[in-house]
Amino acid sequence: MPNVPAIEFRQVEKIYPGSSAAAVTDLSLEVAEGETVALIGPSGCGKTTLLKMVNRLIEPTAGMIRVFGNDVRSSNPVELRRGIGYVIQQVGLLPHRTVAQNIGTVPELLGWDDRRVWARVDELFDLIQLDPELRDRYPSDLSGGQRQRVGVARALAADPPIMLMDEPFGAVDPIVRKALQQQFLEVQKRLGKTTVLVTHDIDEAITLADRVAILNLGGILEQFDPPMAILRDPANAFVMSFLGHDRGLKRLSLLPISSVKLVKGPAVSRSASIEEAREMMERWGVDWIALADGDVLHGWVPGEELDGASDLASLALRRFESWLTSDASLLDALDVVVSSRTSAAAVFDGDRYLGMLSAETIGREIVT
Amino acid sequence: MIADGVIDLGWVFDHLGDMWEASVEHAVLTGIAVSCGLVLSVLLSLIALRWRRTYTPITWVTGILYTIPSLALFTFLVPVFGLSLLTAEIALVSYTLLILIRNIVSGIDGVPDDVLEASSGMGMTARQQLLRVQVPLALPAIIAGIRIAAVTTIGLVTVTVLIGQGGYGVFILRGIRRQFLTEALVGTLLSVALAVVVDLLLVGVGRLAMPWARRAGT
Ligand SMILES: Nc1ncnc2c1ncn2[C@@H]1O[C@H](COP(=O)(O)OP(=O)(O)OP(=O)(O)O)[C@@H](O)[C@H]1O
Ligand SMILES: [Mg+2]
Numbered sequence: 001m002p003n004v005p006a007i008e009f010r011q012v013e014k015i016y017p018g019s020s021a022a023a024v025t026d027l028s029l030e031v032a033e034g035e036t037v038a039l040i041g042p043s044g045c046g047k048t049t050l051l052k053m054v055n056r057l058i059e060p061t062a063g064m065i066r067v068f069g070n071d072v073r074s075s076n077p078v079e080l081r082r083g084i085g086y087v088i089q090q091v092g093l094l095p096h097r098t099v100a101q102n103i104g105t106v107p108e109l110l111g112w113d114d115r116r117v118w119a120r121v122d123e124l125f126d127l128i129q130l131d132p133e134l135r136d137r138y139p140s141d142l143s144g145g146q147r148q149r150v151g152v153a154r155a156l157a158a159d160p161p162i163m164l165m166d167e168p169f170g171a172v173d174p175i176v177r178k179a180l181q182q183q184f185l186e187v188q189k190r191l192g193k194t195t196v197l198v199t200h201d202i203d204e205a206i207t208l209a210d211r212v213a214i215l216n217l218g219g220i221l222e223q224f225d226p227p228m229a230i231l232r233d234p235a236n237a238f239v240m241s242f243l244g245h246d247r248g249l250k251r252l253s254l255l256p257i258s259s260v261k262l263v264k265g266p267a268v269s270r271s272a273s274i275e276e277a278r279e280m281m282e283r284w285g286v287d288w289i290a291l292a293d294g295d296v297l298h299g300w301v302p303g304e305e306l307d308g309a310s311d312l313a314s315l316a317l318r319r320f321e322s323w324l325t326s327d328a329s330l331l332d333a334l335d336v337v338v339s340s341r342t343s344a345a346a347v348f349d350g351d352r353y354l355g356m357l358s359a360e361t362i363g364r365e366i367v368t
Numbered sequence: 369m370i371a372d373g374v375i376d377l378g379w380v381f382d383h384l385g386d387m388w389e390a391s392v393e394h395a396v397l398t399g400i401a402v403s404c405g406l407v408l409s410v411l412l413s414l415i416a417l418r419w420r421r422t423y424t425p426i427t428w429v430t431g432i433l434y435t436i437p438s439l440a441l442f443t444f445l446v447p448v449f450g451l452s453l454l455t456a457e458i459a460l461v462s463y464t465l466l467i468l469i470r471n472i473v474s475g476i477d478g479v480p481d482d483v484l485e486a487s488s489g490m491g492m493t494a495r496q497q498l499l500r501v502q503v504p505l506a507l508p509a510i511i512a513g514i515r516i517a518a519v520t521t522i523g524l525v526t527v528t529v530l531i532g533q534g535g536y537g538v539f540i541l542r543g544i545r546r547q548f549l550t551e552a553l554v555g556t557l558l559s560v561a562l563a564v565v566v567d568l569l570l571v572g573v574g575r576l577a578m579p580w581a582r583r584a585g586t
Contacts, residue, residue: 052489055489057485057488057489078491078492078493079491080491081488081489081490081491082490082491083491086486086489086490088482088485088486088489089482090482090485091482091486092480092482092483092485092486092487092489093483093486094483094486094487094501095483095505095580096501096504096505096578096580096581097580105487105490106490106491109490109491109492109496138579138580140580154490
C-alpha cells in the first residue's frame with residue numbers, strides 16, 4: 001500500500017495522571033513516508049509528549065497512533081523502539097561507553113556481530129563527518145556540537161525508516177547550529193528518512209521541514225502546512241504572532257532566485273551606440289549601463305563616462321561586484337542588492353548570464 | 369627511641385610466620401563477610417528498587433543491625449550457633465548491609481534521567497538497562513560502599529577472636545592478657561596496614577573497571 005502514512009496520529013489526547021489540563025488535545029496529523037515534519041510551539045505545548053507517544057515511551061489517554069499502518073499498541077514496545085531512531089532532547093549519551101560504542105548501541109541490541117557493528121559505526125563517522133580520532137573517547141570529552149552529532153548518528157545506526165528528533169540541535173551556539181542544520185539537509189537528501197523533528201526555532205523549522213506543525217499550549221494543532229503556505233497564509237493570530245513580524249523576509253529565504261522573472265535591466269549590446277545607451281539609462285532611471293550580449297555579461301560603466309566617448313567598445317568596463325547564482329535565495333539576493341551601488345545584481349547560472357535582479361522585483365515578493 | 373624499650377624486635381622476627389598465617393585468616397574472614405554481604409545487599413537492593421516501599425523497612429532493619437555493639441551481637445548468636453565461623457560471619461555480614469545497600473540504591477538512583485530515557489528509547493529491556501547502564505554507572509558509588517564495608521570489617525574481625533576465630537585479634541587479645549605490648553601493637557598495626565592495602569586495591573579495581581571516570585578522580 002503506497003499511500004499508508006509512515007506515522008499517523010488520530011484524535012490523540014494525552015492527560016498526564018494527576019494533571020487537570022491536557023498535554024495534547026484531539027490531535028490528528030499524518031506524516032508521509034520520506035517526509036520531514038517539524039513540530040514547533042511554545043515550551044510545554046506537548047512536542048516531546050507527541051514524539052514519545054510514537055515509540056511508546058508515553059501512552060496516549062485516547063486516540064490512536066499508527067506506524068506504517070499498524071497501531072503501535074499492537075507492537076512490542078522494545079521491538080518498536082529498536083526500529084525507530086530517537087534523538088532525545090538532552091542527547092543522553094551513555095557516559096560509560098565510548099563514542100563508537102554509543103553509536104553501535106542499537107545494532108548491538110539487535111544482535112549484529114561485532115564486525116558488522118564496527119563497519120556500520122565507520123560508515124556513520126563518515127556520514128556525519130566525525131573525526132575518527134573520537135572513536136574511543138568518552139562523551140565527556142566531546143564538545144556540545146560533537147555530542148549532538150553522535151546522538152544523531154546513534155539514532156541512525158540501525159538504519160531505521162523513521163527518525164524522531166527532539167531538538168537535535170538545541171544546545172549549541174548559532175554557528176554550530178547552522179552547520180548541523182546544513183548537514184542534516186545533506187544527510188536527509190541522501191537517506192530520505194521519515195523524520196519528525198521538534199524545535200522551538202521557527203527558522204529551523206522553515207529550513208529543515210517539508211511541513212511544519214504549529215502547536216499551541218495544551219497540544220492544540222493550530223496549523224499544519226508546508227513552510228511556504230504557513231508564511232503566506234497563517235491560519236490565525238497565534239500562528240501569525242508565532243511567525244514574528246519578519247514573516248515576509250522569512251518567505252524570501254525559501255524562494256530561489258529562479259522563482260522570479262529576471263529583467264534584462266539597463267543593458268545594451270557592446271556594439272550599441274552611445275545614444276542608445278543614454279536612452280536605456282533614462283528609461284531605467286539609473287546612472288549606469290551594463291553591456292551584455294546574449295548570455296555573456298561584459299561589465300558595466302558609470303553614466304558620466306559616456307560623456308565625450310566615441311563608442312562603447314572604447315570604454316573601460318567594470319566588473320559586476322554584485323552577482324548571484326540562480327539557486328541563491330531571494331533573501332541572499334536582497335542582501336546583495338541593497339548593498340550594491342547599482343541596486344541590481346547580475347544573476348548567473350554557472351558562467352551563463354541570466355539577467356538582472358532588481359530591488360523592486362524582490363520587493364514585490366515581500367508584499368504578495 | 370621508644371622502640372628500644374617498648375617493642376621487642378626479637379619477638380617480631382621470631383613470629384613472622386605466625387603473622388603471615390594471621391594475615392591470611394584475617395583476609396579470608398573479611399573476604400567471606402564482604403562477599404556474602406555484597407550478594408545479600410544486591411538482592412535486598414533489587415527488592416528495594418523494584419518495590420520502592422520496601423526500601424524504608426530494609427534500611428531500618430539493617431540500620432538497627434549496624435548499631436548493635438559487636439560484643440552484644442556475639443552474645444545473642446553464640447547460644448544458637450556456638451563459637452563458630454558461622455557466628456562470626458553472621459555478625460560481620462550484618463554490619464556491611466546498611467552501607468552496601470545505601471550505596472547501591474543511591475548509585476542506581478543517581479543515574480541521570482536523560483541516560484535512562486535514551487536507553488529505553490533505543491529499545492533496551494528493563495534488564496538490559498539495569499545491567500548495561502544502571503549498574504555500570506552506579507559502580508563509583510558501589511565501589512565506594514565496598515571500600516567502607518571492607519575497611520570496617522577488617523577492624524571488626526579483630527573482635528572475632530572472642531568467639532574462637534583467628535586473625536590479628538589473636539595477637540591483640542594475647543598481648544593484652546599477658547600485658548605484652550609488642551604483641552598487641554603488632555596485631556593493631558597489621559590490622560591498620562591490611563585496611564590500607566585493601567582500600568588501595570579497591571581503588572585500583574575501580575579505576576580499571578571505570579575508565580570513563582578516570583579523569584573525574586575517584
Ligand atoms: N511526566 C509528566 N508528568 C506530568 N506532566 C508532564 C509530564 N511530562 C510533561 N508534562 C506536562 O505536559 C505538558 C507538555 O510537556 P512536553 O514536555 O511535551 O512539552 P514540550 O513542548 O516538549 O516543551 P519543551 O519545549 O519545554 O520541551 C507540559 O505542561 C508538561 O508540564
Ligand atoms: Mg520537549
